Amino acid sequence: MNRAALESVIQGSVDRHRGKPGPLLVILHDLQAQWGYVPDEAVPLLAEALTLTRAEIHGVISFYHDFRTTPGGRHQVQVCRAEACQAQGGRQLEAAVREHLGIDWHDTSADGMVTLEPVYCLGNCATGPAVRIDDAILGRVTPDRMRTLLDDLQREPVNISGLMTEAPHG
Numbered sequence: 001m002n003r004a005a006l007e008s009v010i011q012g013s014v015d016r017h018r019g020k021p022g023p024l025l026v027i028l029h030d031l032q033a034q035w036g037y038v039p040d041e042a043v044p045l046l047a048e049a050l051t052l053t054r055a056e057i058h059g060v061i062s063f064y065h066d067f068r069t070t071p072g073g074r075h076q077v078q079v080c081r082a083e084a085c086q087a088q089g090g091r092q093l094e095a096a097v098r099e100h101l102g103i104d105w106h107d108t109s110a111d112g113m114v115t116l117e118p119v120y121c122l123g124n125c126a127t128g129p130a131v132r133i134d135d136a137i138l139g140r141v142t143p144d145r146m147r148t149l150l151d152d153l154q155r156e157p158v159n160i161s162g163l164m165t166e167a168p169h170g
């Protein structure tokens with residue numbers, strides 16, 4: 001972790017959000033967008049910049065499951081666990097993904113290629129079960145199709161943009 005870059009991102013984010021209510025969440029999102037996780041080194045810097053205790057910062061990071069404290073895998077896979085997708089085979093899809101990767105939610109595959117996260121609606125409810133792979137949202141994903149997609153992800157390179165099959169809608 002480059003400390004100067006970290007300080008620069010934190011200072012820029014603090015400056016942008018100064019005076020707004022509850023800037024910590026926004027700044028944490030900025031950090032995660034920049035690095036894919038919130039590095040430990042950010043906590044004392046944030047505490048000083050926002051006049052909060054380190055415990056308060058840790059408390060917010062651990063409360064929101066969206067924030068990672070370790071680097072994620074090369075690819076982010078989100079499986080929708082909301083009701084409409086579950087009614088269309090989402091539970092079987094979840095089980096297939098976890099079993100195929102050998103990991104649970106919020107974990108990263110042993111090869112470092114895939115991080116698995118739950119999500120609660122991707123706006124693609126009519127064509128569930130839905131998943132997001134990096135920036136692509138896919139619909140009507142069967143366990144077999146998902147296994148093939150995961151195998152492709154774990155082999156480099158893969159063109160994710162070619163995976164988009166359904167326009168997101170509610």
Ligand code: FES
Pocket residue numbers: 080081082083084085086120121122123124125126128130
């Ligand atoms: S419920 Fe899964 S995309 Fe909306």
